[in-house]
Amino acid sequence: MSLRVIIAACSVLLCCAGSSTAAPLLLTQQQAPYAMQTDNGQQKGIALQAIRCAMSRSGLQASIRFISWSRAQRLVETGAADGYFPASRNAQRDELAQWFGPAAPQQWRWYLRRDNPLNPLDADFVQRARVGAYAGSNMHQWLEDHGYQISVSPPGHDQMLDVLLAGRADAVLAANLAMDELIAARGVGHKVKSVLAQDKPLGLYLSRSFLLRQGPEFAARLQQALQHCYRAPV
Structure with missing residues (x-):
């Protein structure tokens, strides 16, 4: 095998490894008390904190962006973003993404x-x-x-x-x-x-393409982390 082929193969492996650990882009909407963003950019909320906590425990630091709810779902469906929250489950969403939860009561x-x-x-x-x-x-x-x-x-x-x-x-x-x-x-x-x-408890939908990049054990690891981070109602 030539040196050029070896270098190319290593580059592909490094690229794939990097994509699995890249910060996922998660979309949400302004909705107290689930997810809020202040004028100075501070992000908080009971669902946002639970999901950020679960992602961190799963080895990823999520990037969270606030946009309209309808647009958030479309961007995940088209692959422009990796997930959206806080969302309750329905059959239509389950066809296109996988639900993790609960992340907040509703x-x-x-x-x-x-x-x-x-x-x-x-x-x-x-x-x-x-x-x-x-x-x-x-x-x-x-x-x-x-x-x-x-x-x-x-x-x-x-x-x-x-x-x-x-x-x-x-x-x-x-x-x-x-x-x-x-x-x-x-x-x-x-x-x-x-x-x-x-x-109808709320959770996180992640695209199947994103989950595929993370490997077969990620989904179970994230669900377990979310169970640890979820603040159940008292």
């Missing part, structure tokens, strides 16, 4: 104005109520799959409170921690009520 809750007599637990709620969830969310997909009358689908989670109070929907389906914090911050708790829909 309840899906129906939020209605206090003066609205509709009950989300009634059998005719699906036909009678105008509902909404933010675009690109698992909640929005669930509403579509179950035949609800979707009247609003704003691009961000926090805008769900605005459309609800404005009367553009009878009820919105939202993540409880994020919505409850927003309601408290705006001082409108006396105007809103909520009803539990289902428990």
Whole structure:
């Protein structure tokens, strides 16, 4: 074997080794208390901290970028990013990526104005109520799959409170921690009520191409690390 061939082979091996340990690009959205970025660039949040902790324990230092939720999922699907969070599971996402979790607790809750007599637990709620969830969310997909009358689908989670109070929907389906914090911050708790829909813990989706580059043991190592880093509700 010539020296040139040996050098080329070594270069390929070094390149492949480097790609498996390169900092993964993970995408998220601004959503307290799960993931937040301050004006000075500081990143925090219960899901963000759990995922950063798990990545570090798995031997990787993740790069985390804040963008719109719909765009985050598209970039992972096209291979421009390695993962997105915090995300609950659904069949469509499972086809394209692998879920790791839980990384943060979440309840899906129906939020209605206090003066609205509709009950989300009634059998005719699906036909009678105008509902909404933010675009690109698992909640929005669930509403579509179950035949609800979707009247609003704003691009961000926090805008769900605005459309609800404005009367553009009878009820919105939202993540409880994020919505409850927003309601408290705006001082409108006396105007809103909520009803539990289902428990849907949040986690991290990683692209299958990224996992393939990490080797066969990485997925189990990351899941174990996430179990250590996850802060379960008390």
